[in-house]
Amino acid sequence: MADENKPEDLSDNNQNPDAPENQDTGSAIGGYDVDLPIEQELAESYLTYAMSTIVDRALPDVRDGLKPSQRRILVAMNDLNLTPGRKHSKCAGIVGETMKKYHPHGDGAIYPTLVNMGQEWKTRGLLIDKQGNFGSIDPDPPAAMRYTEARLHRHAVEMLEDLKLDTVDWQPNFDEQYDEPRVLPAKFPNLLVNGSTGIAVGMASSMPPHNLSEICDGIIAYIENHDITLQELLQIIPGPDFPTGGIICGRAGIAQAYATGRGRVTVRAKIHHEEKKNGRDVLVVTEIPYQVSKNNGIVDKIVQLRKNDKLTDIANIVDESSNRGGMRVVIDLKRGGDPHTVENQLYQMTPLQSTFSIINIALVRGRPETLGLKQLISLFVEHRIVVIRRRTAYRLRQAQQEAHRIEGLIYAVCDIDEVIKLIRSSRTRDEAIEKLMLRGFRIPTDHPAAPTIPDRFLSQSADNDVILTKVQAEAIGRLQLIQLVGLEIETLVKNYSKLLEQIEDYEDILGSHTRVLSIVKDDTLELKNKYGDIRRTEIQEGEVGELDLAALTPVEQVVVTITHAGYVKRLPVEQYKQQGRGGKGVIGAKSKDDDFSEQVFVASTHDDLLCFTNTGRVFKIKVFEIPEAPRTTRGRAIINMLNLQPNERIREFMPISDFEKSEDFLLFATKLGRVKRTALKEYRNVHSGGLIAVNLRDGDSLIGVTWTSGEDHVLLGTQNGMSIRFNENDARLMGRTASGVKGIDLKSGDEVVGLIKVPKDCEAELLTVTENGYGKRTDTSEYLVQAADGPKPQGRGGKGRRDIVVNARNGNVVSLQLVSEEDDLMLITREGMIVRINAGTIRKTARNTQGVRVVNVKADDQLISIARIAESDEDDADDTDSTESTAE
Structure with a gap:
């Protein structure tokens, strides 16, 4: 008999078949020892720990841009119903709810995360609406969580929208008592707007924040064109937009980061x-x-x-x-x-100058990846597509179930006497339900309610009796007595028809990828309209020795189009096919009713565009900064590309290729009759914040700017119908910040409304229009003074000569234009009426006449402006030599 205290002899049959040969087996019953290299064991254990840290703690998910701790806090606050319309709640309670249900890592980890999502100097789009001391940028620490309160910010509500509509996957929490979402539906593009910072094991993430309006525009642009290039995206999203503002020096780091996912930008105070x-x-x-x-x-x-x-x-x-x-x-x-x-x-x-390292590492399907800008946008759009399809499928199921239930109610209400008799004959509820399911239902075509019931319910043959399902039978069993009245059938049919429309719409969405993308686009546009704001961080060109975007932009000739409403775009010249003389041309832009192309020119992508405003400031942008857009679109509003002040409007656009031309000058005219002439080269160094182009006196504003060659005449027109034509050299050259000299001596209450450059041997005519819709064309030679030695201009600073009669019929002068008979014009009234006419249809008369009616203006309306339509709006862009700025 074997000794019970003696260890069992382990035979070969008991040993691990995978154990290496000649290994020493352990003495424990059923066990053995395995010799492993320590390097292997450390590598495997460390890798397990590293992946746990990467996936569960440090890196954000590319879809909602949240780490697990952030996501769990927002879900816990959503469970507590702490929406923007509710009162703030103690942060201690929020931390306790998060710790209890989702995140068992202690308040020392949860509360700082909650605070960070509510600090406006750290988060570009706040997720927490705070109340109390949440610290400061000084930096002061936040108060203890028992003193502070919080609720969800509107941005966070957008993140959580549709969470309960089966839009995302759920998983058990740490103790499997509750379920938590793996990711949020995230209508708000959190990762792109707020960025993320986290240190994992062996890798780190440092993603910059961006401007919501620009991100929304970028998402929409990607949806409209999946093949959009990085260069085109950079025109829409020029770079990070930090909550603390500052200045980014140079664009090379931005371009590199957006292309590769890694880069460095220098940020200055x-x-x-x-x-x-x-x-x-x-x-x-x-x-x-x-x-x-x-x-x-x-x-x-x-x-x-x-x-x-x-x-x-x-x-x-x-x-x-x-x-x-x-x-x-x-x-x-x-x-x-x-x-x-x-x-x-x-x-x-x-x-005050620091470097921000951009490392765009985020979790994509549970794996860390380094992502460029287009990839980030693409993955967000993919997530929104999944969310919308799952939401629609959920709503479709709900609608189908409700329609199925109402179908049974319609059959029951139309045969209510039999239903009541059947139920009363049953002893138990289950028996009644079973009898309802066994009985066949049909609605004959001669039923009193037949005219209001869809045809699919009507039948004369017993072979077509409908057998109710258990769901329908139980719904009939829940009917209240008051619902058995005759009018209830109309309500049921109405609800049923509405459900059928919803079902059809949901099925159409699920069957159309285009509609899904349209919904994503509409959601994004809604976000921009609700929460979009202006850029805080300024981007300067080529500072601190960095390359700028020009280094990445090829030199090419482009056609730049500027509309009357201030929309601008560029397009390569090659997009316009060459045509023979007399061709119909191509459409330059599909203009809206209230807009049209007003200026078109051909320029190099590395040329400059000067933008002069009514406040006397000038801005300069590179032509390559103008977004490239399809030929049939308006482009982008240029006011979104410049740092304009409230009520500041652009008066003149001027393309410049060379600021050093000695023969080029700029001549400015103001509302109060002052003029200033300055060498073009004075405006070569214009920073992104704008520069004073002319110093204006109180109550004055800039009404026009024109380039001159040194041999031109200048004509000023006033609202009281006066005009003066003088030689540009009468205005001596002045510095950039000078306020100018008197151009015309104005009577009290009069002001300048037009500045016209009259070149030597000019054959064009001066068109003058008044607010009541009258006007005339006059040869420019009539504005010269007849002298013994021939016609000559007046001297600067005089009272001028009468251009057009201003009286009760005409009203004041509103605009002047240099035109030829072939030009087309747009006339715009205060109430928004726009009339297009040909200049040749306006009668040509002498100076100092009343003119003729140009357009019928209503009694309560006034003409406010005229503009010449740019030629390439209808003609071929290869003929734009005549519209190309001679300043080039």
Whole structure:
């Protein structure tokens, strides 16, 4: 008999067949020892830990842009119904709910995550609507969670919309008592707008925030053209838009990051110069780089450098920031200190200039991937397509089930006496349900309610009796007595017809990829209209030794079109096929009723476009910055590309290829009759924030700008019908910031409404129109003064001569244009009426006449403007030499 205390002898049959030969087997019953290299064991264990950290903690999902902790907080707040219309709730309760149901990692991990989603200097599109002390950019820490309160922000509500409509997959929570979503439906493009920062094991993610309006435009552009290029996307989404503003220096890092998923951008603070009453210069910091603290990062560093005598021109630094006034850090300079030098020193030695590393790593189907801009947009659109299809399928199922239930009710109500008799004859509810399911139902064509019932329910033959399902029978069993009245059939039929329409619509959506994309596009446009705002971060060209976008843009000739409403686009010249003389041409843009092409020119992609505004400022953009758009579209509103102030409008667009031409000048005219002539080269250095083109006096505004060659005449027209024509050289050359000299002596209440350049030997005619719809064409030679030695212009600054009679019939002059008989014109009234006429149909008369009726204007309306239609709106763009700016 074997000894029970003796260990069992392990035979070969008991050993692990996969164990290596000659291994030492253990003495434990049923077990064995396996020798493994320690490198292998560490690698396997570390890889398991690393993947757990990557997937479950540090990296965001590309679909909703959230890490698990962020997603669980939002879901917990949604469970608590903390929507924007509800009262704020204690953060301690939110943290407790999150920890209890979804995230068992302690409040030390949950509360800081909650706070970060509600700090406006960290998050471009807030997800948490905070109340209480959530810290500051100084940086001050937030108050304890027992003191602060929060609720979901509207952006977060968009993230959670349709969560209960089977739009995403769910999984059990940590203790399998609740289910949590694997991802949110995310109508709001959170990852693209807010970015993400996280350090995993062996990798890190650093994704920048962007402007919501630009991201929405980029998504729409991708939906409309899946083959959109990165270059085209860069025209729509020029770069990151940090919540703290600042200035991004150069575009090379942006282009590299958007193309490869990795790049570096240099971000500077916004600093401007001021002068105190005592004459001392100060530097004022109003915006700082992203993720840089104001006090610990900037103020303390400047104080330290000043103490170490590295910033010797700084006398003092004062933080004047406030919740109302925003950020304002004032740096006082010593007497004689050069503000520009000190500013550059601050950029070099302090975090006022910092580098933001872009590392676009996110989870794609559970795996970390490095993504470019187009990939990020594409994956978000794919997610929204899945969500919309699943939502529609869910609604279809619900509608089909409801329609199925109502079908049974219609049969029952039409045969209600038999149904009541059958139910009363049953002893139990289950027996009644079973009898209903066994009985055949039909509605004869002579039934009193037949005219209101769809034909598919009507039948005369018993062979076509309908057998109710259990769902329908139970629905009949739940009918209340009051619902058995005759009118209930009309309500049932109405609801049934409505459900059929919904079912048909849902099936159409599921069967049409185009409709699904249209819904994604509409949702995106709705987001832009509801939450879109202006860009905060400025992007400068070619700063700090970086390459700019021009280095990535090939030099080519393009056709630039600008509409009357201020929409601009460019298109390669090759898109316009050459035609013979007399051809019909191609459509340059499908203009809307209230818009038309007003200016067309051919330029190089590396040329500049000067934009002069009514406030006397000038902006400069590169032609390659103008978005390339199909020939039949209007393009993009140029006001979205410039940093315009409220009520600031563009008066003149001017393409420039060379600022150094000595024979080119710019002549400005203002409403109060002043003119200024300045060399074109004075405007070669215009920064993105705009530059003063002409200093305007109080109450004055810029009404026009024209280039001159040094041998041209200038004609000014006033609203009271006066005009003056003088030689441009009568206005001496002045500096860029000069306010100009008197161009015409205006009577009280009069103002200049038109500036016309009259070239030497001009054969065109001057068209003048008044607010009541009258006007005339007049030879420009009539505006010369007859002298003994021949016609000559007047002298600058005179009262001028009568151009058109201004009286009760005509009203005031509103506009002047240099035209020929072949030109087409658009006449625009205050009430929005637009009339197109040919200039040749307007009678040609002498100066100092009343003119003729040009357009019928209603008694309560007035003509406000005329504009010449650009030729390439109907003619071939290869004939645009006549419209190409001679400033080139």
